[in-house]
Amino acid sequence: MTTLRRDELADFLRTRRARLRPAEVGLPEGVRRRTPGLRRQEVAQLAGMSIDYYIRLEQGRGPHPSRQVLAALARALLLGRDERAYLFRIAGESPPEPTGPSRQVPPGLRHLLDAMTETPAYLVDAAYEMLAWNRLATWFVGDLSAVPAEQRNMIRSMFGRKVPQSYRDDAEMLRFARTTVADLRAAYGRYPADPAISALVTELLGTSPWFAELWAGHEVGERRPTVKRVDHPELGPLEFECRVLHVPETDQRLIVYVPEPGSPTQAAFRRVGERTRVGQ
Template structure:
């Protein structure tokens, strides 16, 4: 490691392995003649990144100057690096990773299948701004049928702070803990995605419309959500008690929120009965 934090050997090895895994067709290049080794050639990576072949060769050999942030960003694009790989590239080069443009709102088929497969448990997926991205049929009995709601209005935090000032739920200590935790998590996202217009718009809107949100936001608490026990007087199912689990999905910086009743509890029985009615 150099005094600048550049780990030349690790950077060189990482570039070589990322280059070797790519096929020319993946980056829009012709396959051409038979290749002696798998992956792209060094000159092809240099061409894609807009740099000289000599400069790139020296990087792969663990020598040469400290790569600039612009060079690292170009290499990340040329090698089709994932978000985690891009972050690693910057760190081994002794640089702070650039902030991501914004929260991921893509729902992979595996996650969608997982949400749908929870037939006896309300579950829904949110992004780092608490925009609801996916939900199962059980969840509609708690958060409504969001297929009838415009996508821009499917935000949990916006719903929470739209409650009128006289709403009795503002005296619920568990609700207040839930909201405080949510706002702290939202502030953490605000730090990760400073350039996301949707997140900035949400915060600006709530600061102007909700004194309660403004008060919590001004406390500058930062932290991820933790599980809490929720007690709900459901209009169709009666009194319920369940643990609200928040499971983080690292690759998309998303959260899977699941309502988990105690085994054999009255809430467990109510959820099972609801699931049977929904499926019949």
């Protein structure tokens, strides 16, 4: 336990309360409000505590809040992951361990995927569960809407089949596999209580010697971009950069296939994008 920073805690609670509208937490707007945001009694009600106790916290003179109180305040104030951790730290507590990766797709990312009509892209969580994808991505990952959600794991698809030696001998493909496993190990460390990640690792250690070999290397780190060369059955030879963009607020990854400007691959992506739009 660290030191309780009362003044910082009080300021943080006031600013987080002021930014919320009643409708965001399921409360009626009611009569005209003199100040923006929620009232103190509304936060206390949402957090399940007395109004007097909450007022003392905002005035910097309350008792040391328990972890249960802090968790209730984080829920009441709709705090994000980083805000929740900050609340615990300034209250003199260690932030709680996250139970598992976020699998909720933010609306903004869904809109972004749909707007990328000439670039294959898809969204995965920290355990590489496929969460969302655009139309062009189906040319590479298939129509995942027809696949049960529990079978949409990118790493299981990569290692859950016999991998040809030519794949393992390709420097870029080997780098792609190594960095993917290293990223999974990082998630394994961040979410020790998540049963899905533990089950995935246990399964692949028992079924994929190559995964077991890479896992034994204990490399830890986020994915880096790699160059992929694909001999597509319909589009022919393709070459593009597989760019992985980390989404900090959800700990998800947006994976984008980026072709060289003016390249045959870009032209192929553009043709498919036009065909897809015409078929809508």
